[in-house]
Amino acid sequence: MSIKVSNISKSYSDQKALQSVSFEVNQGEIVGFLGPNGAGKSTMMKVLTTYLNPSEGTALVNGFDTQSHPTDVKKSIGYLPEHNPLYTEMYIREYLKFNASIYKVANSRIEEVIKLTGLTPEANKKIGQLSKGYRQRVGLACALLHNPSVLILDEPTTGLDPNQLIEIRELIKSIGKEKTVFLSTHIMQEVEAMCDRVIIIHKGKIVADKYLTEIDDQTEQIIEVEFDYRIEEAFLSKLPNVSHVKNIHDFSYQITFDTNKDMRPIVFDFAHDNQLKILQLSRKNKNLESLFIELTSTTG
DSSP states (O other): OOEEEEEEEEEETTEEEEEEEEEEEOTTOEEEEEOOTTSSHHHHHHHHTTSSOOSEEEEEETTEETTTOHHHHHHHEEEEOSSOOOOTTSBHHHHHHHHHHHHTOOTHHHHHHHHHTTOGGGTTSBGGGSOHHHHHHHHHHHHHTTOOSEEEEESTTTTOOHHHHHHHHHHHHHHTTTSEEEEEESOHHHHHHHOSEEEEEETTEEEEEEEHHHHHTOOEEEEEEEESSOOOHHHHTTSTTEEEEEEEETTEEEEEEESSSOOHHHHHHHHHHTTOOEEEEEEEEOOHHHHHHHHHHHOO
16 A cells, blocks of 8 residues: 555645545556645645644555654655746756755766656756756656655646646656556546546545546436426426436536436426427536546535
């Protein structure tokens, strides 16, 4: 078990940033920690990296307690914070050599991480001359210097252009083949592109913990339909395989079915038989985006 979080709570005065958060991350997983801004993602990252102590609960990283063995935790993780702190006046190798001396690792490791993170073309430049994407690579190279088994990345793709996004995504996926990666983000596409599993946090509470394959393989489907006048939701609940009906706006309804069969013809026949006119009809399979919107707009 690379990470084990048990009933972690963290309060700032009267504000509860985390409320009894529990989850585990297995060795070799790439797990996305997804949530809206202000959901508690960065606070959880700071607890895991020993920058903050929780108000309650325990967190173990590689078997070490973040509160009683913070030095052992720091030795066993690589951390890229949201605002990547770099000495921009230093050359790349100079900066990595400085950090290598702190970690007490051989200078030969510097060339290894430069190659691993794709920094070779820019390796002779000062950090201040680099693009945001290459600065993120420097941060990742620094996090990898001491060859940690767990990488903790806080919003690693924030502010990158589309080309830089693709490059950093591929780099993280490549690193994840050998290491456990736990990354926070508020961008669903990043989780879908990089991760095996997603943990969704909202208002300091875990509201979902699923493998991406579970979400993709769901048989549940959503039909959105607009009629020519308003009807009772209970009336639509009589349709076969219905699990939920919601009036979303005026004469528009969202009907959730527990089946992978296309239910649009059924809804159309239902409208015809009850002398309703359909103004609009569309089908949506539940995906990460719809799950995220559902959980973060109704929970807490």
